[in-house]
Amino acid sequence: MEGGWSGSRGLLLCLTASLLLQGRANAFTINCSGFDRHGVDPLAFRTAFKQKNFRPVINYSIPTQVNISFTLSAILEVDAQLQLLTSFMWLDMIWNNPFISWDPEECGHINKLTVTTENLWLPDIFIVESMDVDHTMEGLSAYVTSDGHIVYSKPMRVTSICRLDIFYFPFDQQNCTFTFSSFLYTVENLLLGMEKEVWEIVDTSRDFVSTHGQWELLGINKANPKLSMGSSIYDQIMFYVAIRRKSRRYVINLLMPSSFLMVIDALSFFLPAESESRAPFKITLLLGYNVFLLMMNKLLPASGTPLISIYFALCLSLMVVSLLETIFITYLLHLATTQPPQMPGWLHSLLLYCTSPKILCPAALWRENVGPGLTPSHLPGLTEPRELAGKNLEPREEDLNGGSGMTKAQLTDLWVQFSHMMDTFLFRLYLLLLASTIITVIVLWSS
Numbered sequence: 001m002e003g004g005w006s007g008s009r010g011l012l013l014c015l016t017a018s019l020l021l022q023g024r025a026n027a028f029t030i031n032c033s034g035f036d037r038h039g040v041d042p043l044a045f046r047t048a049f050k051q052k053n054f055r056p057v058i059n060y061s062i063p064t065q066v067n068i069s070f071t072l073s074a075i076l077e078v079d080a081q082l083q084l085l086t087s088f089m090w091l092d093m094i095w096n097n098p099f100i101s102w103d104p105e106e107c108g109h110i111n112k113l114t115v116t117t118e119n120l121w122l123p124d125i126f127i128v129e130s131m132d133v134d135h136t137m138e139g140l141s142a143y144v145t146s147d148g149h150i151v152y153s154k155p156m157r158v159t160s161i162c163r164l165d166i167f168y169f170p171f172d173q174q175n176c177t178f179t180f181s182s183f184l185y186t187v188e189n190l191l192l193g194m195e196k197e198v199w200e201i202v203d204t205s206r207d208f209v210s211t212h213g214q215w216e217l218l219g220i221n222k223a224n225p226k227l228s229m230g231s232s233i234y235d236q237i238m239f240y241v242a243i244r245r246k247s248r249r250y251v252i253n254l255l256m257p258s259s260f261l262m263v264i265d266a267l268s269f270f271l272p273a274e275s276e277s278r279a280p281f282k283i284t285l286l287l288g289y290n291v292f293l294l295m296m297n298k299l300l301p302a303s304g305t306p307l308i309s310i311y312f313a314l315c316l317s318l319m320v321v322s323l324l325e326t327i328f329i330t331y332l333l334h335l336a337t338t339q340p341p342q343m344p345g346w347l348h349s350l351l352l353y354c355t356s357p358k359i360l361c362p363a364a365l366w367r368e369n370v371g372p373g374l375t376p377s378h379l380p381g382l383t384e385p386r387e388l389a390g391k392n393l394e395p396r397e398e399d400l401n402g403g404s405g406m407t408k409a410q411l412t413d414l415w416v417q418f419s420h421m422m423d424t425f426l427f428r429l430y431l432l433l434l435a436s437t438i439i440t441v442i443v444l445w446s447s
């Protein structure tokens, strides 16, 4: 009894199905006779075109499946101030229109035709992050295949919001999201699918992106969480697009000149402290660095404080510090050769301690170069003042240095020695600061 009932039900289902299919085939198959000889007959498509205001389905309980894919063709602009990414892409959408189908056998093997989009129902797919109205151009066409698939591609300029972080500029990577969703249709009416695999999208986009503009595409990840708003659920597909800035231009224009100037600044410590050209040389370098910063300012991001700006500021401060050091040493040497003050006992002991051959002191470098038994005549710039001072002040020497039992010449020697020791010591301190700045910056950049 039961079996018979289910059997009859099966038969009934089969009948309905075949009737439906037949009815569908009869009702919606386009009579294409003459397409290959007289061109397309617009009347043949009349039924389909009349339906364009409604979602093209026969049974409204069945959602339309729209398969999408896109090709990213250029990253036009990355605005860190407004947190906007402007890109250009082609969006491909494919869906099925059951009211359009024909038999290519009867129509001279015409498999697909182009139809202007104003005659077709179009899915309202948009990018959720987009901060601009869609300026799609008018008069686009779509391909219609003989089995009713509509293939529609449109170019889009997308200005989308994206959390941009330019701290690591010019070695920064950005991860921006494009969420494709329907404006209106909920999951009961429209489902999204993928037309291509993600790796295919990456493959086709990578070449385009790297030839247009200063970014390269690293990869794309996909996720499709549903979005629920109140009682309605929307289907959406999210693409996480990771891009990296091409940094070569910035290395050549920003980092290399800056490094050269810093190296020259460090090397200028080897100009003898007595020579009068050291301070002017450093001032010139400082001016040069300022001009460089002014010129290169337009290459830096307009907003935010990237690490590179901090690095430039540190380099500038190091140059100022090195200039101050030169001024200080010049002042010490001047003091030593004109009117050397009494040397405090502890300073004298320290000097003796440091210049004794066994100990590695900051002055070691200087000792190797000049030696402790320095005579005033070894200092080219100082010979004359020293001699003058010595001649003029000789009679009063005992009065001046009576307490310590040192002649003025000895005292001058000690102070000159001390100045050189200070110079070497400060030079090493400067090198240490420079090295730690560079290492910190490199470590931060490579992380």
Ligand SMILES: *[C@@H]1O[C@H](CO)[C@@H](O)[C@H](O)[C@H]1NC(C)=O
Pocket (backbone or CB within 6 Å): 031, 032, 033
């Ligand atoms: C298609 O239309 C032509 C006339 O335009 C007619 O002769 C032919 O029988 C039609 N074919 C079908 C399958 O309806």
Ligand SMILES: *[C@@H]1O[C@H](CO)[C@@H](O)[C@H](O)[C@H]1NC(C)=O
Pocket (backbone or CB within 6 Å): 059, 060, 061, 062
């Ligand atoms: C429409 O589709 C739903 C779900 O697939 C089905 O239950 C219903 O019978 C269909 N209606 C018709 C008229 O075919």
Ligand SMILES: *[C@@H]1O[C@H](CO)[C@@H](O)[C@H](O)[C@H]1NC(C)=O
Pocket (backbone or CB within 6 Å): 065, 066, 067, 094, 095, 096, 149, 193, 194, 195
């Ligand atoms: C969309 O993709 C799915 C598989 O991902 C496929 O089954 C379906 O036929 C596609 N639809 C269209 C209209 O291409």
Ligand SMILES: *[C@@H]1O[C@H](CO)[C@@H](O)[C@H](O)[C@H]1NC(C)=O
Pocket (backbone or CB within 6 Å): 175, 219, 221, 240, 242
């Ligand atoms: C981008 O961010 C998303 C989450 O926000 C993450 O799932 C994805 O892995 C990131 N992509 C890359 C390449 O870092």
